[in-house]
Amino acid sequence: SYELTQPPSVSVSPGQTASLTCSGDKLGGKYACWYQQKPGQSPVLLIYQDRKRPSGIPERFSGSNSGNTATLTISGTQAMDEADYYCQTWDSSTVVFGAGTKLTVL
Amino acid sequence: QVQLQESGPGLVKPSETLSLICTVSGYSISSGYHWGWIRQPPGKGLQWIGSIYNTGSTYYNPSLKSRVTISVDTSKNQFSLKLTSVTAADTAVYYCARQDDYVGSVHWFDPWGQGTLVTVSS
Numbered sequence: 001s002y003e004l005t006q007p008p009s010v011s012v013s014p015g016q017t018a019s020l021t022c023s024g025d026k027l028g029g030k031y032a033c034w035y036q037q038k039p040g041q042s043p044v045l046l047i048y049q050d051r052k053r054p055s056g057i058p059e060r061f062s063g064s065n066s067g068n069t070a071t072l073t074i075s076g077t078q079a080m081d082e083a084d085y086y087c088q089t090w091d092s093s094t095v096v097f098g099a100g101t102k103l104t105v106l
Numbered sequence: 107q108v109q110l111q112e113s114g115p116g117l118v119k120p121s122e123t124l125s126l127i128c129t130v131s132g133y134s135i136s137s138g139y140h141w142g143w144i145r146q147p148p149g150k151g152l153q154w155i156g157s158i159y160n161t162g163s164t165y166y167n168p169s170l171k172s173r174v175t176i177s178v179d180t181s182k183n184q185f186s187l188k189l190t191s192v193t194a195a196d197t198a199v200y201y202c203a204r205q206d207d208y209v210g211s212v213h214w215f216d217p218w219g220q221g222t223l224v225t226v227s228s
Contacts, residue, residue, distance in 0.1 A: 001168065031212030035152075042201060043152065047215035049208055054216060086152055090213045093165050095142070095154035 002091035003099035011104045018074040022087030032070035038083045107131040110219035124189040128202030136180040140205035145198040
């Protein structure tokens with residue numbers, strides 16, 4: 001079965017750029033999407049089809065996907081961005097989630 | 107705007123069947139989209155359970171397929187989840203979500219319901 005790998009944790013200083021990665025075999029040949037989940041809340045879609053943002057998602061969130069790695073970039077990271085981030089793709093008619101990355105803003 | 111709400115028992119005994127309903131408002135299920143169930147064990151990540159198209163066609167996570175049934179009731183604008191022979195490992199927050207796709211090559215979930223905690227315990 002297809003697997004997505006995310007680093008368990010990433011730290012970033014306020015105002016800096018955070019890059020969260022998601023790796024999978026030839027992931028660049030598929031599409032990736034990203035969700036943000038804050039404690040006690042439901043996941044929220046941040047990015048779909050590699051780089052598209054749903055309405056209401058701030059422009060500081062952007063996505064890319066190439067080779068074996070999809071990347072979620074958060075520019076000008078704010079304290080409110082501290083959360084868990086999950087990548088997800090579609091493979092062989094199944095939904096696959098990564099294990100998630102906890103982003104700490106300090 | 108579309109809203110989803112999960113409902114069902116918060117406590118299920120081991121070996122019994124977990125049953126949940128997702129009620130959709132602000133959009134008619136019969137109009138399209140796929141509709142999915144995702145769960146999250148306490149302190150852990152997201153696991154896709156399965157999905158259903160508005161026509162009733164289903165597809166499931168291979169690791170759960172033998173125990174899962176998802177169905178849709180367009181007259182009530184609801185879709186449901188049944189998971190049989192549950193164990194403590196099935197304890198999780200269960201989410202329902204609308205599932206969109208792009209020419210069938212990619213699927214994503216938006217929006218999500220608020221989630222409901224189901225505990226498996228005697």
